[in-house]
Amino acid sequence: MGTTYNNLGNLYSELDQYDLAMEYHNRSLNIRQKSLPAQYSDFAITYANIGLVYEKKGELKEALVNLQKAATIGCCSLSPKHSKMIEIEKSIQRISSKLNYSIIGFIYNDET
Numbered sequence: 549m550g551t552t553y554n555n556l557g558n559l560y561s562e563l564d565q566y567d568l569a570m571e572y573h574n575r576s577l578n579i580r581q582k583s584l585p586a587q588y589s590d591f592a593i594t595y596a597n598i599g600l601v602y603e604k605k606g607e608l609k610e611a612l613v614n615l616q617k618a619a620t621i622g623c624c625s626l627s628p629k630h631s632k633m634i635e636i637e638k639s640i641q642r643i644s645s646k647l648n649y650s651i652i653g654f655i656y657n658d659e660t
Contacts, residue, residue: 549579550558550594552576553572554572554574557570557571557597561597564604566601572599573594577594587621588625594618595621596618596635603639608647612647615636619640640641
């Protein structure tokens with residue numbers, strides 16, 4: 549059932565219905581927390597998906613927090629060469645870059 553909710557979250561994310569996407573990803577997370585060990589790879593996937601929804605919503609700090617959770621869990625349960633781990637690392641780099649750009653832009657605009 550956790551996988552089904554996760555997939556529904558992905559569907560709603562693709563439809564730009566971010567609140568519904570978050571609802572289903574959180575349902576998935578709750579089910580998995582009740583039935584799986586804490587370091588299970590499905591947690592990494594769900595946290596990554598939550599992070600990507602936050603990114604789409606423009607909430608970059610929350611996106612990064614969730615992607616870092618995904619990376620922490622994934623490094624214990626997936627190979628570093630696993631496609632999901634590569635995707636998570638690329639997402640972390642992309643969002644970190646956006647955050648750094650935002651900070652630089654804020655500083656620049658504040659000085660002018």
